[in-house]
Each structure stands twice: as C-alpha cells, then as structure tokens.
Amino acid sequence: MSTLTILLFAPLLSAFLIFLITVLYSQTKQYVYTFLALMGSGLSALLALYVSYYSYFEKQVLVTHLFTWLNIGDFLIEVTLKADALSSFMLLFVAPVSFLIHVYATGYMNNDKSYGRFFAYFNLFVFFMLLLVLADNPIVMFIGWEGVGLVSYALIGFYYEDVKNTYAGNKAFIVNRVGDFGFLSALMLLFLSIPLGGFSFDNIFLGLWLIDSHRLTLIAFLLFVGAMGKSAQIPLFVWLPDAMAGPTPVSALIHAATMVTAGVYMVARFAPLYNMTPDILLLIAYVGAFSALFAAIIATRQYDIKKILAYSTMSQLGFMFMALGVGAYSTALFHMFTHAFFKALLFMAAGAIIVAYHHKQDIRELRGIRASGLFILMLIATLTITAIPPFSAFFSKDAIMSALYAGHIEIFAIAFVTSLLTAFYMFRMLFVLFFSKSEQRGQPTRKSMLYPMTPLTVLCIFAGLLNVPEIFSGNLSVSHWLHLADQSFFVPHTQEMLLMSLNTFFTLAVIVYTYKKYAYTDAIEFEKSDGMIANKFYIDALYTKTVVTVLEKLSYFFDKKISQLLIDGTINSMALVYLKVGNLFARAENGNVRFYALYMLIGLVSGFVYLYWSLRSFL
Amino acid sequence: MLKGYMILSIILFSIGIVGLISRRNIIVMYMSIELLLNAVNLSLIAISADLADSSAQVMSLIIIAIAASEAALFMSLFVVLFRNRASLDVNLFTILGGKE
C-alpha cells in the first residue's frame, strides 16, 4: 500500500462504508457518519499535505502502478497514479479544502434526514476528484472527470423532493455531456494519432510532434470544449448558476473550489499540446475574457446570494482561462489555488448566513443582518476576491494582469473592466447584507461551521506569499515548482508597479462608489429585476428555444412516429405474421397421413424441378 | 420399346401416387400402393430384358413376395379398422395428429 493508494482510496472506502450503513441500518447515529466521513477525507488531506511537501522539497515524483487495464499488441493502458509537481500542487489545496468543507458540512447538514447519503456522495466526490488529479493518463483522468460530474449531478439534486432541484441536476449533467463529448472525441483522436507505446501523458507529449497540425488543432479545441463544460465557460456555463440548488457545502466544494477548476487543470495538464496550437490558446483567452466579463455583468443584477457567488466563480474561472490562453499556465493554477480558499470561504460564510436566517437567500430580504464574526470573514474573503493587497488573490490576479498586459492588451482591457465589476458586485452584496438601517437577528452560527472557516481565512490572507513575484523580491516558488511549459513575459518593473497601483486605486474607487450607493440606502430596492442583465442576456431562453424545444419536438416525433408506428408496428405485425403462419402450419399438421404424403409429394416434386432446372445444362 | 416400358412405368407410378393421395377409401389406397409396386416391377423387368440379366427378375420376384405379405397385413388391418369405425374413411384415422 503506497501513500498514493491510501490517499486515493480512503475517501472511497469511507463512502462505501457510509453507503452500506445507510442502506443496512437506517437508525444509525449521526456521529457514526461524521466519524467515517471525516476519517476518509481527513486521512487523504493529511497524506496530500505530505505528498505535496515531498514533491516541493524533495523534487521527487511519486508513482504507484495499480494495474494494467488494456494490453493490446504494443498498446498499453496502465492505471497508474502519479504525483508530479502539478498533481501535488492540486492535491495541496483540493484535499485540505475538501476536508475543511467536510467539517463545515457536518454542521450545515446537522440533523438532516439524508445525512448519511450526503456524506457518501461527498466522500465519493473526493475520491473521483483525487483520481482526476492523480491520473497518469487521460483515460483514467476521464473516469475521474465523469465521476465528479456524476456526483455533482447527484448533489445538485440532493433534495430531490423538489422537482426544481432535479431539473437543475439534469441540466448540469446534460450540459456537461456536451463538454464530455468534446473531451472524449479529443481522446479518441489522440488515441488514433499516438502511434506507439502507452497512452500516458508523457508518451502523448513525446508523440505530439508526429501529429498533423490541423488534427492537433482539432484535438486542442475539443479538449477545450471539455474544459468549457466542466469549468462553466461561454457557451456551456448555463448549468453553474442553477447548480446552486444543492446544499451550500456542495456549492462550496464542487462548484467553487474543486470540480469547476478541473477544466483549468486539464488545459494546464495539456500545456505542451496547447503550446503547439497558438490559435486555440487565443480562443481560450477570448472565451475566458468574455466569460469573465459576461458573468461579472450578470452578477451585478443578481439578488440570490449564492447565484452572485456562482457568477463570480464563473468570472474567476474566466480569469484563469485568460491566463491559460496567453500561456501563463502556472499563473492560472496559482489563481486557482487562491480562488479555492477565498471562494470556499465566501460560500461557507454565505451558507452560515443562510442557515442563521431561516434559509433566506435573497439579499434584499437579508438586509441589515448583524453578525460580526461572519462579517469579518466575509469582508476578508471579499477583499481577497477583489485583489486588494496584501491578500492572496492580489498576487495571483496581478500576475494574470501583467501576463495579459504583456500578451494581449485588448484582453487585458476586458480583464481590467471585469475586475472593477468584481469589486462592484462583491461589495454591493457585502454592503447590502451588513450595512443597512434595518436590523435582523439570526440564530448563532454553529461552532462546527465556524471553525473550518478560520484556517481558510488565514490562507486567504497569507497564501499569496507562496508565489511572490520578483518585483516584491520574491522568487515565484510555486511557478518554479510546477515547472510547466509557461511562455515567458517581460514587463518592466516600473510598468508593473504602475499597473498594480492603477488596479488597486480603481478598485478602491469602485468600492467607495459602491459604499456610497448601497450602504445605508435603499438603492437595491429600486433596481429593476427585469431587463437584459437580470435575465442573463436571455441565454437560457435562447437555449430553450433553439436546443431544448427542437430536441423535444424531435423526441416527440421519434417517440410517436418512428418508435411506435414504425418500429413497434413492424415488430408487432411481424409477430402477427408468425402467428398466422404458425396457425396455418398447425392446421396442416392434422394427423391425416394422406396430407403428409401430399406434402412429401410437393417437396419431392419441387426438389425434382429444382434439380432438373439447375442441372439442365448437363443434359 | 424399352423407353416405352419405362414411360409406361412412370405413368402408372404417377397414377398410383395420385390415387394414394387423393382417395379417402382405404381399400383404393391399398390398391394404389400395389400399383406403385407393379410400376416398379415393370421397369425392372424391362431393364432385365434389356441387359439380359435375370437378377432384376429376381428382384421383382422378391417385390411380389413383399407385396403378398403386405396384402396379408392390410387385409387384417381392414378387418380391425372396419370393426372399430364401421367405415373405410381414412380421414377418421387421425390418431397421428395427437387430437384423440
């Protein structure tokens, strides 16, 4: 049993045990589930810290070969776990954040009647996410990829008694299928194109130069389609806001910190491939930029606290894709790293508010809440997401900004506007929630929900120190650790300083403006809740009109006409024919020897005629 | 003349089959079977004469013997069937159909 095996299978084991207990004995005490769930995720979190420590300081790659899956001729697919720098870096935040959210969820889901089921899913999710991260070849990665999608589906529709939640789950699943189709097609093309040896990442990257450049572009594009679906980028983003139908820990874990970043991870994993296809990289950058801007604009007119956060997630993912698109892979990953912390913190705080205030989610109804602890947490997370120095996201976002500035100035402009919008909608939410003349008192927040937020807060503040840029006399240690195929950028230090100052200055200005507008005023009440922005630019309606309706009509057509009339009809009439023919032959078998002789005669004569006819040329 | 014999044999054989299949009277069916045997005998004799080999004649002799034993069995069969059903209609004898 190697470290990686235990790391991977601990959550699976606990998920399985929880499942067994849930099925076999329904009166199980809640603490049994709590214990099992925390054991599974806690063990993998500890081991993940160890593995990344090992990778960071020892510069070693842990490899565990589990078994050989396929061995056809000289083609080999091994199921191997591999913790190289990139995987270790992913482990570094995925597993611990998962653990913290598990702890949080024990408070959030307290006394829920499906407590066991929830943690079975949750641990299963951790397993698939770790599989995705640790996979040594794209096929195993795809298993993890599909697995997290499946668990996400199950958790979005967790409260399945309300049909709306089920629809949201279906939507997430189906939209993700489009992305998966892209991913899978890309894998098939790669499979066809890689001539020799195994299908591991290393092998693929070795064989890349053999592939025709058009096909390579197609592969890169299809892979990106997969990333689009998983990471909620235009045009496959529609599922993410609806996914907020699940319990808040689900949103925190799956739809903020881990699963939605799988697309970013995948693109970074295929960095050598993308470096060979600059067109697709540019496309990624533009898709990221527009997704970020688009989501930020929509977020300014949202009232549901979780939906605001969902759009901000999409917007931040857009930032990551912008960074990927200009070839700054490690920068994107570092932003993903800080994002995991502050977004998890934001969701946890939001969840705490929701629980404390009777499951209200509309910020207009939640105005004027008084909860100083939650306020401080929320303020820190919001300052982090708006990239105010010295919070962690400042470093990550600034790195993205300077990469964009050096790469594509027009994308930089979009990113700049987006970051100002981010400040606007995040502080709008904050001010509306906490700065109001009216006053609301809620129930106190449970300890088990408050405690996991503390380490996250610390991380929000200090995680940026891991990758301090040169300008602050840092050494970009994470980037050096990851050692990805980054493209290099050069921005003069004076310009970079200027950028940072401008960025911070404008952000602060926006915050002041937002304070003026929303704090202690009723401005939020006067906002119109219709129009382009509030209706998400009618994208959902457009999809409904173009895709869903057409598909429904087609399905109806296939059901009524093709299936029932043509196929069922054919089969039924064939059966009827057999019945009729059978009855006919049954009547022939009447027990009268004379008739049998007649049949024999007919057969004899036919055989005779046939023989005569076929042998007539010999006569 | 040999071809004439053969053709006559074929015609008689066909008539025998027609009678065997078409008639419901069991005695006529029996006589049709005898006709079949006779048709075969006829062709055997013709061939024997053609080849000047009396083996074929021995064969028809044996066939006649078989026809005689067949006759004996059929006669007793007639008696039994007629005793049971008071009819010569083969359509009544359908035990083979499994319906009785």
Added chain:
Amino acid sequence: MQNEILFAILELISIISSVVMISAHRPIDSALSFIVTLISIAALFALVNATFLFVVQIIIYAGAILSLILFIIMFLNIKDENLPDEKYKNRWLLGTSIIITPFSLILIDLILRSDIAVHALRDEKFGTIKDVGATLFSQWVLPFELVSILLLVALIGAVTLSKKEA
C-alpha cells in the same frame, strides 16, 4: 412390329384400367379394374420373355392378392353408407395430377434423352424358370431366405391384428 402394336394396346389398357381403379367410387369396381391392370402388366412381362414372372404375376397378384381383396370386400359386407363421403374426390384427383405432372414429365424427358436402346438379343432360355431359379439360388439366396422370414412375420402379424381383443 407385332410386338409394338401389342405393347401399345396393353399400354392403353393398363393406363385406362388403372385410372378407372383410382377414380371408381366403390371398392369392388376398383378391384375389378385393378385385375385388368395386373393382367395387362403380366402380358407386358410376357412380351419381353419374362415368362416366369408372367406366371407369378398372374398366380400371385391376379389370383391370390386380388381374390383376397374381393374376399375381404365381400366379407366386410361394405354398404354405401360405410364408404367415405368423397365430395371433393374429383378436385383432389385433378389437383394431385397437376402436382405430379412436372415430376412425370421430367422423368419421361430424362428417359427420352437417355441412350438406352432396345437390344435385339433374345436368348431362348432367358426369363425361364430355370434361368431365374438359377440366379435366385446362386446370387440371391440370402434375400430369398429373408423374404421367407418376412412372410412368416406377416403371417403372425396378420393373425395378431385381426384377433379380437380379449
């Protein structure tokens, strides 16, 4: 030439009488016309010098078997109401004839195409009792013995069948 004329006459007689045999309604008519067929066939045997078979045909068929049939018909005292009601007899005869026609035509065609021919060879001894007997008891002893067993079996079988059930 003389033989050809005789053959044609006998052929006609045998065909007509056999057709009457299969189409007669009452079995007694069938039996009587069958006797005609058998005798004409016996004559055809004689025409190709198969004198022994001619005798056997007359004695066994026309003499023994047919008289047995007539005997049975009379013994059973078959009345018209005992006869099957063959409403569709003619249709059946016609239909079966149509079915069998291709078979016969093909066979006849094959016979006509084949190169068998009439040999003029007429050995004086051929077909006599001595000749046939010599063949029978030299080459065909075993079948002869088997036939005797067959006859015995038929004898016992006939007795067993017609015995009244106890």
